[in-house]
Amino acid sequence: MEISIKSGSPEKQRGACVVVGVFDHRKPSLAAELLDQAANGYLADILRRGDMDGKQGTSLLLHNVPGLPCERVLLVGLGKEREFRDKPYLDAVRSAIKALSNIGVSEAILYLTEIPVKKRDLAWNVEQAVLVASDALYRFDQMKSKPEETKKNLRKLVLGVQRRGDLAQGEAAAARGQAIAAGIKLAKDLGNLPGNVCTPSYLADQAKALAKEFSLGVEVMERAEIEKLGMGSFLSVAKGSDEPPRFIVLNYKGGEKKQKPVVLIGKGITFDSGGISLKPGADMDEMKYDMCGAASVLGALRAAAELKLPLNVTGLIATCENMPNGRANKPGDVVTSMSGQTIEILNTDAEGRLILCDALTYAEKLDPACVVDIATLTGACVIALGHVATGLLANDDGLARELLHAGEVAADRCWQLPLWDDYQEQLKSNFADMANIGGRPGGTITAACFLSKFAGKYDWAHLDIAGTAWKSGKEKGGTGRPVALLVHFLAKRAEAG
Ligand code: BES
Ligand code: MN
Ligand code: ZN
Numbered sequence: 217m218e219i220s221i222k223s224g225s226p227e228k229q230r231g232a233c234v235v236v237g238v239f240d241h242r243k244p245s246l247a248a249e250l251l252d253q254a255a256n257g258y259l260a261d262i263l264r265r266g267d268m269d270g271k272q273g274t275s276l277l278l279h280n281v282p283g284l285p286c287e288r289v290l291l292v293g294l295g296k297e298r299e300f301r302d303k304p305y306l307d308a309v310r311s312a313i314k315a316l317s318n319i320g321v322s323e324a325i326l327y328l329t330e331i332p333v334k335k336r337d338l339a340w341n342v343e344q345a346v347l348v349a350s351d352a353l354y355r356f357d358q359m360k361s362k363p364e365e366t367k368k369n370l371r372k373l374v375l376g377v378q379r380r381g382d383l384a385q386g387e388a389a390a391a392r393g394q395a396i397a398a399g400i401k402l403a404k405d406l407g408n409l410p411g412n413v414c415t416p417s418y419l420a421d422q423a424k425a426l427a428k429e430f431s432l433g434v435e436v437m438e439r440a441e442i443e444k445l446g447m448g449s450f451l452s453v454a455k456g457s458d459e460p461p462r463f464i465v466l467n468y469k470g471g472e473k474k475q476k477p478v479v480l481i482g483k484g485i486t487f488d489s490g491g492i493s494l495k496p497g498a499d500m501d502e503m504k505y506d507m508c509g510a511a512s513v514l515g516a517l518r519a520a521a522e523l524k525l526p527l528n529v530t531g532l533i534a535t536c537e538n539m540p541n542g543r544a545n546k547p548g549d550v551v552t553s554m555s556g557q558t559i560e561i562l563n564t565d566a567e568g569r570l571i572l573c574d575a576l577t578y579a580e581k582l583d584p585a586c587v588v589d590i591a592t593l594t595g596a597c598v599i600a601l602g603h604v605a606t607g608l609l610a611n612d613d614g615l616a617r618e619l620l621h622a623g624e625v626a627a628d629r630c631w632q633l634p635l636w637d638d639y640q641e642q643l644k645s646n647f648a649d650m651a652n653i654g655g656r657p658g659g660t661i662t663a664a665c666f667l668s669k670f671a672g673k674y675d676w677a678h679l680d681i682a683g684t685a686w687k688s689g690k691e692k693g694g695t696g697r698p699v700a701l702l703v704h705f706l707a708k709r710a711e712a713g
Contacts, residue, residue: 217349217350217353217369217370217371217372217373218371218372218373219346219349219372219373219374219375219390219393219394220372220373220374220375220390221342221374221375221376221377221383221386221387221390222325222374222375222376222377223376223377223378223379223380223382223383224376224378225250225378226247226250226251226325226327226376226378227250227251227253227254227255227283227284228285229285229286229325229376230285230286231286231287231323231324231325231374232286232287232288232321232322232323232324233286233287233288233289233290233316233319233321233323233324233325234251234284234286234288234289234290234324234325234327234376235289235290235292235312235316235324235325235326235327235328236248236251236289236290236291236292236327236328237291237292237293237294237308237327237328237331238263238268238270238291238292238293238294239270239294239295239296239297239300240269240270240271240272240293240294240295240296240297241269241270242263242264242266242268242269242270243270243297244259244260244263245294245327245328245331246330246331246378247327247330247376247378248291248327251281251284251289254283254284255281255282255283255284256282256283258281258282258283259278259281259289259291262276262278262291268291268293269293270293270294270295271293271295272293272294272295272304272307272308273293273307273311274292274293274311275290275291275292275293275311275312275315276290276291277289277290277291277315277319278290278291288321290312290315290316290324292308292311292312292315292328293308293311294308294328294331295308300331300332300333300334301333301334301335302333302334302336302344302627305328305331305333305336305341305344306344306348306627308328309326309328309344309345309348309349310348310351310352312326312328313348313349313352313353313370313373314352316370317352317353317366317367317369317370318367319367320367320368321368321370322368322369322370322371322372323370323371323372323373323374324370324372324373324374325374325375325376326345326373326374326375326376327376327378328341328345329341329342329345329375329376329377329386330376330377330378330382338377338382338385338386338389339385339386339388339389340389340625342375342385342386342389342390342393343389343390343392343393343396344393344627345375345393346375346389346390346393346394346396346397347393347396347397347400347627347700349370349373350394350397350400350401351397351400351696353369353370354401354404356404356405356408356693358405358408358409359409359410359413375390391523392523392707395518395519395522395523395703396519396626396699396700396703398518398519398522399514399515399516399517399518399519399522399696399699399703400515400696400699400700401515401696402426402511402514402515402518403508403511403512403514403515403694403696403699404511404693404694404695404696405694406419406422406507406508406510406511406514406694407504407505407507407508407511407685407686407693407694407696408693408694409504410504411486411487411503411504411537414486414504414507415459415486415537416459416460416461416462416484416486416535416536416537417459417460417462418486419462419464419484419486419507419510419514419533419535420436420462420464420535422514423436423464423466423514423531423533424436426466426514426517426518427466430468430517430518430521430522431521432466432467432468432517432521433465433466433467433468433469434464434465434466434467435464435465436462436463436464436465437462437463437464437465438460438461438462439451439454439460439461441463442454442461442463445463445554445574445578446552446554447463447534447553447554447574447577447578448551448552448553448554448574449551449552449553449554449559449570449571449573449574450463450534450536450554450570450571450573450574450575452545452549452551452561452570453485453491453536453538453545453564453567453570453571454536454537454571455543455544455545456491456492456537456538456539456540456541456543456544456545456564457536457537457538457539457541457544458539458541459486459536459537459539460536461534461535461536462484462533462535462536463532463533463534463535463575463578464484464510464531464532464533464535465530465531465532466513466514466517466530466531466532466533467528467529467530467531468517468520468521468527468528468529468530468531469528470520470521470524470525470526470527470528470529470710471526471527471528471710472528475527475528475585476528476583476584476585477528477529477530477582477584477585478527478528478529478530478584478585478586478587478588478706478709479529479530479531479532479579479582479584479585479586479587479588480513480516480517480529480530480531480532480587480588480589480590480702481509481513481531481532481533481534481572481575481576481579481587481588481589481590482507482509482510482511482512482513482514482531482532482533482534482589482590482591483506483507483508483509483510483534483568483571483572483589483590483591483592483593484507484509484510484533484534484535484536484571485503485506485507485535485536485537485538485567485568485571485592486504486506486507486535486536486537487503487504487506487537487538487539488503488506488537488538488565488567488568489503489537489538489539489540490538490540490564490565491538491539491540491544491545491564491565491567492540492544492545492546492547492564493547493563493564493565494540494565495565499688502686502688502692505592505685505686505694506538506568506592507535508592508681508685508686508694509589509590509591509592509679509681509685510533510534510535511694512590512681512685512696512697512698512699512702513531513532513533513590513702514531514533515696515699515702516529516531516699516702516703516706517529517531519699519703520703520706523703523707525706525707525710526710526713527706527709527710529706530582530584532575532578532579533575534571534572534574534575535571536571538564538565538567540564544564545561545564545567545570546561546564547561547562547563547564548560548561548562548647549561550647550648551570553573553574553577553670554573554574554577554578555573555574555577555670557649557650557669557670558648558649558650559573559645559648559649559650559651559652560645560646560647560648560650560651560652561652562645562651562652562653563652563653566652566653566663568591568592568593568663569593569652569663569666569667570652572589572591572593572667572670573666573667573669573670574670575589576589576667576670576671576672576676577670577672579672579674580672580673580674584674585674585675585709586612586615586674586675586676586677587671587674587675587676587677588615588619588676588677588678588679588702588705589667589676589677589678589679590679590681590698590702591678591679591680591681591682592680592681592682592685593660593663593678593680593681593682594607594659594660594663594680594682595659595682596656596658596659596660596663597659597660597680597682597683598682598683600633600660601631601683602683603683603684603687604629604683604684605623605629605630605631605683605684606623606628606629606630606631606679606680606681606683606684606697606698606701607630607631607633607660607678607679607680607681607682607683608620608623608630608631608632608633608677608678608679608680609632609633609634609635609660609661609664609668609677609678609680610632610635610675610676610677610678611635611668611671611675611676611677612675612676612677614675615675615676615677616632616677618705618708618709619677619679619701619705620632621708622701622702622704622705622708623698623701623704625704626698626700626701626703626704627700628697628698628699628700628701628704629701630679630698630701633660633661633664634661635661635664635665635668639654639658639661639662639665640665642654642655642657642658642662642665643662643665643666650666650669652666654666660680663680664678664680679698679701681697681698684697684698685697
């Protein structure tokens with residue numbers, strides 16, 4: 217879909233469809249008011265009759281409105297004006313896009329982005345409209361033998377601004393939105409691909425393709441090289457599968473040569489069966505999403521490169537399958553990590569931390585400005601925060617604040633949990649330096665405590681995306697989270713220099 221910004225008054229727009237909002241109690245937005253004046257009270261009449269009452273989630277399509285040069289007008293309910301915050305705005309844009317694609321209009325101009333949203337500005341409205349539109353129109357049909365029959369696609373979406381002076385700001389925000397949307401789409405596609413297609417070597421090929429397209433540095437290490445690095449913990453997970461592991465290093469150099477890189481680490485378990493501590497069968501298919509951390513690293517790097525952020529970013533991806541073959545990890549096995557610390561594997565299903573710990577050790581060599589790992593790490597995080605907020609744990613409060621803020625701005629929020637020493641006790645082992653699980657209480661926290669033992673002398677944060685990286689049920693699919701959060705975090709860092 218092509219997205220652009222255009223200045224001009226709504227009542228003057230020709231073309232297929234003009235979209236304007238109506239608040240609760242039949243109160244027209246400014247743009248709707250202008251249409252009504254040009255149409256000689258035609259819209260006011262409709263509102264008075266109650267055919268459109270402005271309630272959230274409603275919409276009404278009008279044809280050949282007298283006095284207007286456009287073919288159609290779509291009225292979208294906005295809900296209460298006093299409560300017009302993030303969610304009502306995002307919902308209104310989504311229902312507009314859904315309505316447009318249900319009708320099968322191919323071109324539309326949207327006058328929702330100018331409506332003031334509490335605590336937000338035009339740039340935010342525009343960026344979010346782009347993200348919502350691309351999310352609402354996303355389809356994954358790569359694996360279908362023929363694409364599903366759908367109505368004509370919305371080909372062209374124009375975001376209307378009435379003031380010419382807002383054009384430049386709007387355009388910059390739309391460009392940022394589109395770069396983030398492309399990163400999100402990449403992350404969704406990779407997440408949605410089945411485990412028999414999206415293997416560790418497939419992820420490595422994708423990283424190489426991305427590197428080629430955006431002139432990134434890329435290095436893909438195979439088993440022998442990973443062995444040479446001494447990543448005994450990572451390899452212990454990989455050896456339970458016939459599918460060979462990969463360790464991927466991607467470099468985006470948008471900053472000065474000597475500037476320390478921000479390092480992003482992604483968990484890339486392309487399928488998590490649990491291993492010998494096998495998962496129950498129900499919904500096990502969803503464990504193809506266990507590489508969404510890795511996918512979000514690729515998506516964020518793609519966006520950073522497209523936006524040419526003046527910043528150095530290194531992406532590290534540890535990727536393998538967690539399977540139960542004859543060589544697989546067994547409960548009670550003890551492995552030696554790259555750091556030299558030994559780990560007693562009490563549950564082979566706590567494999568994410570076993571691959572991430574070696575990546576965290578590797579990161580130390582890069583002399584990072586900071587390290588953020590992203591992982592679908594614990595079911596406990598889904599229990600704690602549901603599908604709304606990503607879990608955040610960090611050894612540095614400044615870094616945590618940056619990520620909280622980035623999530624807030626990106627409408628891709630995370631919420632901090634404590635990483636207190638008090639929890640470390642749960643990881644004690646009688647047979648090794650530590651156990652890989654800490655029991656059921658505080659499962660997300662003890663997982664992060666485990667990782668913290670490998671985070672070197674750098675500022676480090678961990679994002680647990682188990683609840684936010686995909687949706688279950690009828691709308692099953694990857695969400696592309698937390699690409700938007702990561703890009704905003706990187707952009708802000710780039711700004712700060
Ligand atoms: N990939 C899972 C975490 C997960 C579970 C994500 C459900 C999304 C939904 C991870 O590897 C895992 O299996 N974690 C275990 C850890 C436990 C054995 C300590 C879990 O959360 O059950
Ligand atoms: Mn697991
Ligand atoms: Zn896992």
